[in-house]
Amino acid sequence: MEGFIAVLAALPLTLIVTAGAFGIGMIGGIPLMLGLQSRIGLVRGATRLLVDIIRGIPTIVWLFLLYFGVSFGGMRLESLPAAVIGLGVISSAYLAEIYRGSFQIVPRGQSEAASALGLGNKVTFTWILAPQAFRTAMPSMATFLLALIKDSSIASTIGVAEMVFAATTFARQNPSTAGLVPFFLAAIVYVAISVPLAVVSRRLGTRMMVNA
Amino acid sequence: MSVPSLTMSTEVPTAGVEISNISKSFGNHLVLDDISMAVTPGSVTALIGPSGSGKSTLLRCVNLLEKPDRGTITVGSQTIEAGSRVSDRDLLALRRQVGMVFQSFNLFPHFTVLRNIAFPQERILGRSREEAEERAMVLLDRVGLREKAGQHPGRCSGGQQQRIAIARALALDPRAMLFDEPTSALDPEVGVEVIAVMRELAETGMTMIVVTHEMQFAREVGDHLVVMADGHIIEEGIPAAVMADPREERTRRFLSAVLDR
Numbered sequence: 001m002e003g004f005i006a007v008l009a010a011l012p013l014t015l016i017v018t019a020g021a022f023g024i025g026m027i028g029g030i031p032l033m034l035g036l037q038s039r040i041g042l043v044r045g046a047t048r049l050l051v052d053i054i055r056g057i058p059t060i061v062w063l064f065l066l067y068f069g070v071s072f073g074g075m076r077l078e079s080l081p082a083a084v085i086g087l088g089v090i091s092s093a094y095l096a097e098i099y100r101g102s103f104q105i106v107p108r109g110q111s112e113a114a115s116a117l118g119l120g121n122k123v124t125f126t127w128i129l130a131p132q133a134f135r136t137a138m139p140s141m142a143t144f145l146l147a148l149i150k151d152s153s154i155a156s157t158i159g160v161a162e163m164v165f166a167a168t169t170f171a172r173q174n175p176s177t178a179g180l181v182p183f184f185l186a187a188i189v190y191v192a193i194s195v196p197l198a199v200v201s202r203r204l205g206t207r208m209m210v211n212a
Numbered sequence: 213m214s215v216p217s218l219t220m221s222t223e224v225p226t227a228g229v230e231i232s233n234i235s236k237s238f239g240n241h242l243v244l245d246d247i248s249m250a251v252t253p254g255s256v257t258a259l260i261g262p263s264g265s266g267k268s269t270l271l272r273c274v275n276l277l278e279k280p281d282r283g284t285i286t287v288g289s290q291t292i293e294a295g296s297r298v299s300d301r302d303l304l305a306l307r308r309q310v311g312m313v314f315q316s317f318n319l320f321p322h323f324t325v326l327r328n329i330a331f332p333q334e335r336i337l338g339r340s341r342e343e344a345e346e347r348a349m350v351l352l353d354r355v356g357l358r359e360k361a362g363q364h365p366g367r368c369s370g371g372q373q374q375r376i377a378i379a380r381a382l383a384l385d386p387r388a389m390l391f392d393e394p395t396s397a398l399d400p401e402v403g404v405e406v407i408a409v410m411r412e413l414a415e416t417g418m419t420m421i422v423v424t425h426e427m428q429f430a431r432e433v434g435d436h437l438v439v440m441a442d443g444h445i446i447e448e449g450i451p452a453a454v455m456a457d458p459r460e461e462r463t464r465r466f467l468s469a470v471l472d473r
Contacts, residue, residue, distance in 0.1 A: 113318035117332045118307035
């Protein structure tokens, strides 16, 4: 029971890391997606390289680099900001790819019709293309979010006291009694968050299909 | 369906369209070879020809969805010179004058039918939401689809979607309308509804250029028939006359192929 309370008390940090990183990713993915589709070859190439590098480096390495390697005037990043930024950068790259794929699925006729009506590029992007792409992107974004919740546990390696960190700590402090129990409890909490999220995202996906 | 009092195209005078010496290549392939064509204000020109003849490309050059390599396009008093850089302002001004209807309707699936027609008015003409929606309802009435206002296009049949697309284009008070095979994606019995709306529009005096395989429409509604092949205009004239007695062997072959379908 004690173990359960210890793990559950760390749930807010798991959620903060996940939500913070996902928020950064949702916004950061937009410029990256635009860069990936730029008409200027140099911009396109540079963005592609950046995205591939970000995705090519393991999450744990990213967090180590940010936490141990980055300093502003002698000040190192705290563990929580390092985790949020690190996972946020990775999310940006993955979501940029998801966005790009979704925009490609929007039929060409949509932007043609907007052009023929005389709508400008910005209005067309914001009101015609983006909402349609977003609907297509939703299920993939939800899948990514589910993976991100679990990946947030990697933040424990740089000392963010989220659920896995709490479970580890509890197990160390009670070596004779705890055993694997704290990890088992953590697993239950992860599942308790993931499964409803998956169900909701599938429901949303189906409803949007009907209205599309 | 016909409500003659709802004259909507008379608020803005219709404009003529003049295409002069237009050429266009895709890579090495010359799609349009020095085409010239004049459409007088308020007239209906039917553009026919085998697929790959360049008729759709020519139509898309009129509102610069395709940029011609050479030549000029004149709509009303606005002339656009190909090759020169067209400013965004000129481009929007041209497109504001010309409405277009596509083979695949291209309604916005995430908007209701009403928003499809009202949204462009608000953005392009600066109409208020009430004003734009009121106008949209008038036009939906006109195409016989008032009851569809609150639904999404996905719930409408192809023929209904195409009539909504026509209403969407008309809502912007265009001075000329382009139709790119508006019934080709529809079953014949549904195409009839769309043809009826177009016929009515022609009667209001709208300038229309219609790429089509509907020979009956071309003959009965068209003032002028243009036959294209391989990027050239091979024959043109009064529709009934061209159809009854084509000068060119290729026109003859094309006509008999289409009429036999």
